[in-house]
Amino acid sequence: xxxxxxxxxxxxxxxxxxxxxxxxxxxxxxxxxxxxxxxxxxxxxxxxxxxxxxxxxxxxxxxxxxxxxxxxxxxxxxxxxxxxxxxxxxx
Numbered sequence: 001x002x003x004x005x006x007x008x009x010x011x012x013x014x015x016x017x018x019x020x021x022x023x024x025x026x027x028x029x030x031x032x033x034x035x036x037x038x039x040x041x042x043x044x045x046x047x048x049x050x051x052x053x054x055x056x057x058x059x060x061x062x063x064x065x066x067x068x069x070x071x072x073x074x075x076x077x078x079x080x081x082x083x084x085x086x087x088x089x090x091x
Contacts, residue, residue: 001079004056009086017041018049018058019087022072025059029069 009015020039024030032050036043050070053059058076062069076083 001057001075002082005058005076005079005082005086008052008056008058009083009090012052014049014052015090017045018053019090021046021049021053022058022083022087025070025072029062029071031067031069033067035070 009019017039021035024035024038030038032043032046035041035050036046039046050059050061053070054061057073059070060073062071
């Protein structure tokens with residue numbers, strides 16, 4: 001998981017936006033529309049980043065398709081210290 005986190009947040013383009021998404025989801029689950037609005041990023045960009053975060057088991061979607069909420073995974077939360085280390089280098 002640690003290698004995946006370095007790749008997702010540092011080794012590929014968009015890491016800074018992905019960190020911002022995780023920070024928003026830290027406080028509570030949100031849908032893509034809400035994230036796009038709060039972060040002032042295009043909706044399609046947000047959905048792309050969410051797909052990358054899902055692929056690397058950082059974020060998981062809820063069950064509802066309409067207004068689908070996104071949550072941080074339990075596995076990711078167990079590596080929160082690594083995320084903080086990584087985000088300190090990016091931010």
